[in-house]
Amino acid sequence: MVRVRALECGADELTMAKALGGGFPIGCLGARAEVMESFSPGNHASTFGGNPLACAAAKAVIKTMQKLKLPQRAAKIGEYFKNRLNELADKHGCVREVRGLGLMLAMELSTKQIADAAVVKARERGFLINCTADKVLRFIPPLIVERKHVDRLIDALDGILSEAER
Numbered sequence: 001m002v003r004v005r006a007l008e009c010g011a012d013e014l015t016m017a018k019a020l021g022g023g024f025p026i027g028c029l030g031a032r033a034e035v036m037e038s039f040s041p042g043n044h045a046s047t048f049g050g051n052p053l054a055c056a057a058a059k060a061v062i063k064t065m066q067k068l069k070l071p072q073r074a075a076k077i078g079e080y081f082k083n084r085l086n087e088l089a090d091k092h093g094c095v096r097e098v099r100g101l102g103l104m105l106a107m108e109l110s111t112k113q114i115a116d117a118a119v120v121k122a123r124e125r126g127f128l129i130n131c132t133a134d135k136v137l138r139f140i141p142p143l144i145v146e147r148k149h150v151d152r153l154i155d156a157l158d159g160i161l162s163e164a165e166r
Helices: 052-067 070-090 111-123 147-164
Strands: 013-016 025-030 095-101 104-109 130-132 134-140
Touching: 025 134, 070 095, 070 104, 070 147, 095 130, 104 111, 111 130, 111 147
Parallel strands: none
Antiparallel strands: 013 025, 095 104, 104 134, 130 134
């Protein structure tokens, strides 16, 4: 259910927050036993750590995610989304790279100007896109996103990138 599984490696520590509580504030730290042994009582606490209501909310979120198979769904829709972004990369020379896993995707553009314009024009069309590292469009949609939503975004980006290349 977490990205580290997809990387086929072990993590010394894993932190989770925000979405874990489904809107209720919570933070979580998990670590291998030998790492946890290095903590003394109280030096790893958080403002929201151990709150029974927050823990109950997190438990409900995890159960719901498992019941609805949201991690598997994210992998499937994410693969579709990435393929659609790669179609844009094949069509538009201003796309340098598409990368990511699941529903955490990015599309690197050739210039900051094109990326900035894409963010503005996408917002005008009803899409909020974050730009990082000056020219990387970051896509992190909700886990309930559907193919039709991905298709609408791709259609909008196709037009936006076509305009930028003129």
